[in-house]
Amino acid sequence: MTLSPAEIDALLLSLKIAAVAVAGALPFAIACASLLTFGRFPGRFLIDAIVHLPLILPPVVMGYLLLISFGTRAPIGAWLLHSFDIRLVFSWTGAALASAIVSFPFQVRAIRIALENIDPGLHQAAETLGAGPIDRFINLTLPLALPGIIAGAITAFSASLGEFGAIITFVSNIPGQTRTLPLAIYTAIQTPGGELAAARLAMLSIGLALCGLIISEMMMRGIRRKLTGQVRP
Template structure:
């Protein structure tokens, strides 16, 4: 089963988009997950709803909102373009933004569940020994939450690899620039004789998704064992 140059390009672009999306999402996901787990503030439920909104809304709606916000004429996009020369719309970086937004809720949820499962007595013990809040977080809370962080990152990566609706709405389907695996599959289904190409890329997508799920479970167990000292 030989792959064409365009198919390989789409695969490599999908990997780059997914990796970039996850890498830039992790710090914010940790912060938001900690706020939702430990925070006591007005509007917490609203923040939780906003974070998970991309999972509920149609992906096309999310993509359109991204276009309105980060497009060349958008409120944020126009500012970034004029002052910093940064353009997201119809660029691979825009595909990474769309993938990050769609995968963000999965990452936040996994990390939050890890924070919720941590015994607060461990953090309290570190505090009584003179450690400050930041040091307690970095040396106790975050290491104990690593299984959730790893699982969330892998799930977000898999989600980013398969993202289609928000991506094609925000950055279109430009071969070599914004055409990811999902977009390439869609393109194949729209042309006569494209069934074989679509099937090849579908098999790759399924394989990546299964591998991500297995890797998520393996990483979670591996890190949990090391953290637990077993």
């Protein structure tokens, strides 16, 4: 399967946007999942609902909310532009922000499940031995939650590769700047005679998704083997 230069640009841009989106959101996802798992405070359920809003809202709505918040005439967007010369709208960094927000709940859910499955007795034993909260979190909680962290990151990465509505609404469909794989497929479908290109890009997207799932499973099996000495069926 031979890709054209424009299709290669769309592929590389998609990979870059997904990688930046996942890497940028991961620390916040870990913090948010920890807060929702271990925190006990009023309004926790409201925060939980807000975090998971991108799962149920149409992506176009998320893109619109980003546009009215980070557009060059919007309060936050204008402040970023005039104070730091940062323009998110119509740029690949804006596409990364949109992908990060849309895929954020996938990371939080996976990490939260991993945290909830940690035996509380381990934390109590570590506390008895004199380990402080930060020490317990770094040396006990994070290693035990690593399978969930990796699963969430890879799932979010795959979701970012397939994001369409929020990106095209917030940063448009600009070749070489914001045209990711899904947008390239959309463009090919709208172009006369572009059916073969659309099919080629669709097969590429399917292949990337399958590779992500396989890598995720292999990495989680390896981590489980190190943590438990056995691989779950």
